[in-house]
Amino acid sequence: xxxxxxxxxxxxxxxxxxxxxxxxxxxxxxxxxxxxxxxxxxxxxxxxxxxxxxxxxxxxxxxxxxxxxxxxxxxxxxxxxxxxxxxxxxxxxxxxxxxxxxxxxxxxxxxxxxxxxxxxxxxxxxxxxxxxxxxxxx
Amino acid sequence: xxxxxxxxxxxxxxxxxxxxxxxxxxxxxxxxxxxxxxxxxxxxxxxxxxxxxxxxxxxxxxxxxxxxxxxxxxxxxxxxxxxxxxxxxxxxxxxxxxxxxxxxxxxxxxxxxxxxxxxxxxxxxxxxxxxxxxxxxxxxxxxxxxxxxxxxxxxxxxxxxxxxxxxxxxxxxxxxxxxxxxxxxxxxxxxxxxxxxxxxxxxxxxxxxxxxxxxxxxxxxxxxxxxxxxxxxxxxxxxxxxxxxxxxxxxxxxxxxxxxxxxxxxxxxxxxxxxxxxxxxxxx
Numbered sequence: 001x002x003x004x005x006x007x008x009x010x011x012x013x014x015x016x017x018x019x020x021x022x023x024x025x026x027x028x029x030x031x032x033x034x035x036x037x038x039x040x041x042x043x044x045x046x047x048x049x050x051x052x053x054x055x056x057x058x059x060x061x062x063x064x065x066x067x068x069x070x071x072x073x074x075x076x077x078x079x080x081x082x083x084x085x086x087x088x089x090x091x092x093x094x095x096x097x098x099x100x101x102x103x104x105x106x107x108x109x110x111x112x113x114x115x116x117x118x119x120x121x122x123x124x125x126x127x128x129x130x131x132x133x134x135x136x137x138x
Numbered sequence: 139x140x141x142x143x144x145x146x147x148x149x150x151x152x153x154x155x156x157x158x159x160x161x162x163x164x165x166x167x168x169x170x171x172x173x174x175x176x177x178x179x180x181x182x183x184x185x186x187x188x189x190x191x192x193x194x195x196x197x198x199x200x201x202x203x204x205x206x207x208x209x210x211x212x213x214x215x216x217x218x219x220x221x222x223x224x225x226x227x228x229x230x231x232x233x234x235x236x237x238x239x240x241x242x243x244x245x246x247x248x249x250x251x252x253x254x255x256x257x258x259x260x261x262x263x264x265x266x267x268x269x270x271x272x273x274x275x276x277x278x279x280x281x282x283x284x285x286x287x288x289x290x291x292x293x294x295x296x297x298x299x300x301x302x303x304x305x306x307x308x309x310x311x312x313x314x315x316x317x318x319x320x321x322x323x324x325x326x327x328x329x330x331x332x333x334x335x336x337x338x339x340x341x342x343x344x345x346x347x348x349x350x351x352x353x354x355x356x357x358x359x360x361x362x363x364x365x366x367x368x369x370x371x372x373x374x375x376x377x378x379x380x381x382x383x384x385x386x387x388x389x390x391x392x393x394x395x396x397x398x399x400x401x402x403x404x405x406x407x408x409x410x411x412x413x414x415x416x417x418x419x420x421x422x
Contacts, residue, residue, distance in 0.1 A: 062247070065183075065201055065247040065248070069184040069186075069187060069198075069199050069200060069201050071188050072187070072194075072197060072198050073196065073197040074195065074196065074376065074377060075379070076251065076253070078197070079197070079199070101239065102238075102239065104243045105239075105241055105243050111243055111244070111245055111246060114245070114246050115245045115246070118245075118246075118247070
């Protein structure tokens with residue numbers, strides 16, 4: 001079975017896992033983040049497989065990480081508003097992003113997927129570099 | 139004496155053990171000093187933040203990445219004199235953490251956010267010293283388990299200090315915009331009306347609004363019987379935000395009609411300033 005053959009089944013598994021996380025990560029799901037580290041996971045999620053859905057969320061997150069440092073906001077809440085705007089445009093909620101983010105720490109597949117998406121680099125960065133390849137800033 | 143000899147033999151044996159350990163440590167990677175080396179690869183991706191203008195209050199961010207997963211993330215920022223740093227209230231205001239959580243997963247990115255109040259006197263770019271502390275639970279051989287500690291099940295606290303530059307550029311656009319340009323009030327009424335103002339890029343301290351030469355029959359008052367009205371949110375009109383000032387309009391002595399009410403708007407930007415405005419008052 002090729003990777004592409006497995007994708008539909010893996011997508012179902014991943015969505016199911018996110019759905020399960022949605023019912024267990026109560027803190028992250030019920031308290032929209034209003035700032036850095038505003039919400040923390042209330043339970044230890046299980047490993048979540050990577051699929052097209054998690055890839056799309058990872059793309060949104062990476063795009064945000066590429067631009068967030070070049071923007072300043074009058075209000076702290078703008079960080080979340082900006083994220084939620086991009087999530088909504090792609091059909092995702094903040095809760096889904098939060099579940100994906102909380103799952104990263106125990107989901108090697110999600111980390112690998114995020115790293116692969118990041119490998120292209122930010123628009124202003126040299127291509128083919130992953131975050132791990134970058135030089136220390138200071 | 140015998141005790142001394144035994145002690146000498148023990149000392150000699152101890153030296154042999156220590157020497158053997160010292161020789162073996164580089165091969166095994168388990169010397170105490172090596173165990174304390176930060177192998178997390180934590181580093182800042184950001185070397186320059188977003189630009190600010192003199193007199194601006196702004197939330198800025200620094201993006202971080204790492205090779206290994208770390209937890210208990212805390213960041214503090216030091217700025218030159220005159221630049222005030224503050225942190226999200228969600229953590230008590232003494233530091234900031236990462237946006238998504240207190241953990242930075244290896245090979246991913248996350249950012250820390252903090253607020254700067256830049257004085258009008260700050261007209262050139264300035265450095266920030268950013269110190270992040272975090273805990274690594276990876277083992278002394280640098281290997282990490284997916285959950286919990288590494289091969290030695292120990293947690294080690296590390297810190298990374300970076301310097302990032304905050305560019306300062308001149309402000310553009312007006313100092314403020316008067317959003318409310320018309321008010322409609324009933325005849326023979328005496329009530330407060332709200333006037334909205336939006337600041338430009340920078341903060342305007344001591345922002346006050348009072349009426350100028352009044353149309354015949356109109357009586358104007360201010361909250362607390364003050365000589366002028368201040369923004370509802372405080373004495374300053376914060377850059378890029380909108381606030382309201384209240385004017386008490388007593389129209390009992392006015393005939394129905396449309397009037398021009400002049401306004402005197404005072405504030406302090408780089409220096410104290412006074413501007414004029416008008417609001418169309420419709421008494422019906």
